[in-house]
Amino acid sequence: MTTPAVPAAPRIPEAVHRRRWAILGALMLSLLIVVLDNSILNVAIKTISTPAPTGLGATQSELEWAINSYTLVFAGLLFSAGLLGDRLGRKKVLLGGLAVFGIGSLLAAESGSPAQLIAFRALMALGAAFVMPATLAVLMNVFERDEQPKAIGIWAGGVGLAIAIGPITGGLLLDHFWWGSVFLVNVPIVIIAIALMIWLVPDSRDPNPGRIDPIGVVLSVVGLVLLVYGIIKGGELADFTDPTVLVTIIAGLAVLAAFVVFEKRSDHPSIDVTYFKNKVFSAAIGAIALVFFALMGVTFFSVFYTQSVRGYSPLETGLLLLPLAVAQLIFAPRARLVVNRFGNRATTTGGMLLIAATLTAFATFDADTPIWVLEVVFFGMGAGMAHIMTPTSVVIMQALPREKAGSASALSNTFRQLGGALGIAVLGSVLSTAYRNGIEGKLGILPAGLRDTAGESIEATLGVADRLGPRGDALVGSANDAFLHAMHVTALCGAGVALIGALVVVLFLPGRDEQAPTSPTEDELVRSEQA
Numbered sequence: 001m002t003t004p005a006v007p008a009a010p011r012i013p014e015a016v017h018r019r020r021w022a023i024l025g026a027l028m029l030s031l032l033i034v035v036l037d038n039s040i041l042n043v044a045i046k047t048i049s050t051p052a053p054t055g056l057g058a059t060q061s062e063l064e065w066a067i068n069s070y071t072l073v074f075a076g077l078l079f080s081a082g083l084l085g086d087r088l089g090r091k092k093v094l095l096g097g098l099a100v101f102g103i104g105s106l107l108a109a110e111s112g113s114p115a116q117l118i119a120f121r122a123l124m125a126l127g128a129a130f131v132m133p134a135t136l137a138v139l140m141n142v143f144e145r146d147e148q149p150k151a152i153g154i155w156a157g158g159v160g161l162a163i164a165i166g167p168i169t170g171g172l173l174l175d176h177f178w179w180g181s182v183f184l185v186n187v188p189i190v191i192i193a194i195a196l197m198i199w200l201v202p203d204s205r206d207p208n209p210g211r212i213d214p215i216g217v218v219l220s221v222v223g224l225v226l227l228v229y230g231i232i233k234g235g236e237l238a239d240f241t242d243p244t245v246l247v248t249i250i251a252g253l254a255v256l257a258a259f260v261v262f263e264k265r266s267d268h269p270s271i272d273v274t275y276f277k278n279k280v281f282s283a284a285i286g287a288i289a290l291v292f293f294a295l296m297g298v299t300f301f302s303v304f305y306t307q308s309v310r311g312y313s314p315l316e317t318g319l320l321l322l323p324l325a326v327a328q329l330i331f332a333p334r335a336r337l338v339v340n341r342f343g344n345r346a347t348t349t350g351g352m353l354l355i356a357a358t359l360t361a362f363a364t365f366d367a368d369t370p371i372w373v374l375e376v377v378f379f380g381m382g383a384g385m386a387h388i389m390t391p392t393s394v395v396i397m398q399a400l401p402r403e404k405a406g407s408a409s410a411l412s413n414t415f416r417q418l419g420g421a422l423g424i425a426v427l428g429s430v431l432s433t434a435y436r437n438g439i440e441g442k443l444g445i446l447p448a449g450l451r452d453t454a455g456e457s458i459e460a461t462l463g464v465a466d467r468l469g470p471r472g473d474a475l476v477g478s479a480n481d482a483f484l485h486a487m488h489v490t491a492l493c494g495a496g497v498a499l500i501g502a503l504v505v506v507l508f509l510p511g512r513d514e515q516a517p518t519s520p521t522e523d524e525l526v527r528s529e530q531a
Contacts, residue, residue, distance in 0.1 A: 019200060020142045020143055020147075020151075022200055023138070023139075023142050023200050023201055023202075024139060024142075024143075024151055024154060024155070025196075026193070026196040026197060026200045026201055027135040027138055027139055027155070027201070028135075028154075028155060028158035029189070029192065029193045029196060030094065030098060030131050030135050030193045030197070031131070031132070031135050031155070031158050031162070032158060032162045032165070032189070033098070033101065033131070033186055033189050033190060033193060034101070034128045034131050034132055035158075035162035035166070036162045036165060036166045036169070036186070036189075037105070037124065037128075037166075037183070037186055039162060039165075039166025039167055039170070039321075040166045040167065040169060040170035040173075040182045040185070041066070041067065041170070041182065042166070042167060042170075042299055042300075042303055042321075043166070043167045043170035043171055043174070043182075043303060043314045043317050043318050043321075044170050044174060044179055044182045044314065045063050045066075045067075045300075045303055045304075046303055046304060046307045046308065046314070046459065047174050047179045047314060048063065048066070048114075048117070048179055049063055049457070049459045050459070050463075051463060054179070055179055056111070056113060056114050056117060056179070057114070058114040058117070059114075059236075059457065059460065060236070060428070060432055060457035060459070060460070061232050061233070061235070061236040061432075062114040062118070064232050064300075064424055064425065064428045065114075065118050065232065066114065066117050066118050066121055067121075067300070067421075067424055068228055068232070068421050068424055068425060069118045069119070069121045069122040069125070070121040070122065070124060070125040070128075071125070071417050071418075071420055071421040071424070072125075072221065072224050072225055072228060072421055073122045073125035073126055073129065073221070074125040074128050074129050074132075074417050075224070075413075075414050075417035075418045075421060076129075076217060076220050076221035076224060077125075077126065077129035077130075077217065077221075078129050078132065078133055078413050078414045078417070080212055080213065080217050080270060081093065081097070081129040081130040081132075081133055081134075082133035082134075082137065083211075083212060083213075083270075084130070084212065085130070085133060085134045085137055086137070087212075089203040090134040090137050090138050090141075090203065091134075091138070091197065091201050091202070091203040092203065093130045093134050094130065094131060094134040094135070094138070094197055094201070095194055095197055095198070096127075096130060097127045097128065097129065097130025097131040097134065098127065098131055098190050098193055098194050098197070099127070099190070099194065100123065100124075100126055100127030100130070101124050101127030101128050101131060101186065101190060102127070102186060102187050102190035102191070103123070103127075104120055104121070104123035104124030104125075104126070104127055105124055105183045105184065105186035105187055105190070106183075106184065106187055107120040107123065108120035108121055108123075108124060108180070108183040109180035109181065109182075109183040109184040110180060111180070124183075132413050133413060135155070136152075136155065136397065136412075136413075138201060138202075139151055139152070139155060140397060141202075142202065145398075148394070148397065148398070149336045149394050150333075150336065152390065152393050152394055152397065153332055153333040153334070153335060153336050153390050154332075154333055155393075165325075166318075167317060167318030167319075167321045167322075168315070168318040168319060168322065169182075169185065169318070170182050170314060170318055171313065171314040171315030171316065171317060171318030171319070172315055172318075173185060174313075174314040174315070175313065175314065175315045211268035212268075213263075213266060213268055213269055213270040215262060215266075216259060216262060216263055216266065216269060216270035216271070217270055219255055219256075219258055219259035219262060220256070220259050220270065222255050223252050223253070223254075223255035223256035223258075223259055224252070224256070224418070224421070225252070226248050226249075226251050226252030226255060227248075227249060227252030227253060227256065227422075228252075228421060228422070228425045229248050229252070230244075230245050230246075230247075230248030230249035230251075230252055231249065231422075231425040231426055231429050232425050232428065232429060233245050233248065234249075234429055234433075235425075235428055235429025235430070235431070235432035235433050236429075236432060240429075260273070271411065271414075275399075275411065278399055279508045280395060280399060280508060280509060280510055281395070281396060281399040282508070283504050283505060283507070283508030283509050284392040284395040284396050284399075284509065285392075285396060285411060285412065285415045286415070286501070286504050287348060287352065287388060287392050287501050287504055287505050287509070288388070288389070288392050288396075288412060288415055288416045288419065289415040289416065289418060289419030290352075290419060290497055290498065290500060290501030290504065291351075291352065291355055291384075291385070291388050291419070291498060291501055292416050292417075292419035292420040292423060293419040293420065293422055293423035293426070293427075293494075293497050294355060294356075294359060294423060294427075294494040294495070294497040294498045294501070295355065295381070295385070295420075295423070295494070296419070296420035296421075296423040296424050296427075297423035297424055297426065297427025297428060297430075297431075297490065297493075297494055298359055298362060298427065298490070298491060298494045300424050300427070300428055300431075301427075301428075301431050301486075301487050301490055302362070303317060304457075304458055304459070304483065305365065305483070305484075305487055306320055306374075308458050308459060308462060308480075308483065309367055309458075309480050309483060309484065310367065310371075320371070320374065320375065320378070321378060322378075323375050323376075323378040323379035323382065324378040324379065324381050324382040324385075325382060326379070326382065327378075327379045327380070327381070327382025327383040327385075327386065328382045328383075328385055328386045330383075330386075331382070331383050331386035331387060332386040332389065332390050333390075335347065335386050335387050335389075335390035335391060336390060336391070336394070338387060339390070339391045339394075343510065343511045344391045344392075344395060344509045344510050344511070345505060345506065345509040345510060345511045346511070347387050347391050348387065348388050348391050348392060348505045348509055349502050349505045349506050349509075350384075350387060351383075351384045351385070351386070351387030351388035352384070352388060352498055352499075352501045352502035352505055353384075353498075353499075353502050354380055354381075354383060354384035354387070355381060355384040355385070355388070355498045355501075356495045356496075356498035356499045356502065357380065357495075358377045358378075358380040358381045358384065359491050359492075359494040359495035359498060360491065360492065360495045361373075361377045361380075361491075362377065362487065362488070362491035362494075363487075363488040363489075363491040363492050363495070364488075365484070365487070365488075366484055367480055367484065392412075393412065395509070395510075396408055396411070396412045397412075423494075423497075426493075427490050427493060427494055430486075430489060430490045430493055431486045431487065431489075431490045432457065432486075434485060434486035434489045434490065435455075435457065435458065435482050435483055435485075435486040436455045438481070438482030438483075438485050438486060439455050439461060439478060439479060439482040440455055442474075442475065442478035442482070443455060443461075443475075446464065446468075458479050458480075458482075458483040461475055461478075461479040461482075462475075462476065462479055465479070
């Protein structure tokens with residue numbers, strides 16, 4: 001018989017306990033803004049890649065940076081942001097993060113070039129890094145332990161809601177306004193969220209907070225930026241043996257290795273590597289990173305498939321993504337019931353295999369695939385995500401002591417974002433390389449100076465074809481064929497990553513019989529390892 005991790009008496013003040021569901025609603029609005037922004041951007045990337053005045057004329061590598069400048073800053077600062085919340089108070093950090101995010105959104109909407117957009121997206125990420133871990137940490141401090149899985153399920157469903165609202169909102173805005181409106185829409189939501197936070201949310205902090213680790217933060221961000229830059233540059237050049245690419249990737253890996261060594265030796269690390277001695281915790285974190293690696297990379301190219309190859313508008317693309325979000329809304333709050341019946345291992349493995357199957361389905365799509373097939377695949381993706389995110393989030397949050405909720409949330413989100421960033425970089429580079437190799441032989445009709453630009457992405461090829469008039473018509477079919485081949489290759493790579501995730505889950509997550517004692521023993525395990 002294990003000793004319970006929390007006393008039998010209620011730990012949450014009665015006044016807070018009474019309004020806990022209203023607090024959860026306010027937290028989900030804050031979460032909504034952060035997730036909404038990324039899902040809106042997915043629909044807008046084709047518009048932003050269109051030459052001015054419609055868009056900014058961003059190249060595929062600039063689009064990858066517009067997404068990854070946000071992701072890398074977000075992931076690099078999450079852990080320190082979680083620690084600051086533990087130290088200064090989560091409510092204060094949440095309010096400050098929302099304000100910075102709102103200012104960054106306003107500036108991003110007025111960007112005059114891809115470089116400005118990349119910079120202001122990084123500023124938005126600075127704010128978002130303080131919002132995301134604080135929402136889950138506050139949740140863990142306003143709900144008793146027996147209600148936490150239900151609350152986390154609803155919180156995960158909020159991510160699904162944002163994924164649903166984002167593309168449709170983005171499509172509506174792009175149909176009626178300029179591309180910057182997809183960022184400007186954040187500002188009124190930020191103002192409402194700040195007002196609700198001030199009114200409803202209690203402050204909480206860790207009685208024994210950790211010290212900030214500026215050297216660790218710098219090493220992690222520099223290492224990741226170098227690594228991702230090298231990967232994206234390799235895809236842009238379609239040559240990973242280029243000296244610049246090799247040197248940058250090796251330098252990034254070296255800096256990240258130095259980061260791990262420094263964290264092991266530090267008495268106040270950004271990431272406490274002792275947490276990873278807990279195999280269940282490590283497997284849950286790894287599963288989240290791998291599934292987002294696969295999904296983010298595939299989402300990146302699916303927008304070009306629906307808009308460039310199939311000819312759908314941004315709004316229609318947003319509506320096409322609706323089944324993915326509806327499935328998350330349906331299954332995320334109910335996934336805990338599946339876990340109760342079958343255990344964490346079986347539930348998460350099933351989710352991973354479903355993701356792998358849906359990504360494999362993308363490798364069969366062509367320009368005439370019935371649209372209902374795409375809808376079924378998106379619904380399957382959402383169902384798979386729900387049965388991965390909810391059980392792994394519960395495992396991660398309950399694996400560490402309650403006071404370390406900010407740290408557990410930050411670790412979960414850090415690896416989710418890192419998985420997504422590397423997925424966009426690696427699978428985006430696979431897409432870019434496969435596309436360039438497929439289209440290069442068809443660019444002979446172009447002047448020498450245009451061939452390199454036209455070969456970078458399908459949007460670049462179609463842009464050049466449009467400027468050539470009737471002479472460019474032959475390029476459109478070649479561009480679609482080359483893109484579809486590149487998409488098939490990329491989808492199969494994503495499916496392979498999801499299968500690796502399934503293997504990790506089978507080997508290390510607890511099964512049904514191990515379910516009952518999981519939480520207390522993990523708490524004791526982590527505390528003993530930290531001692």
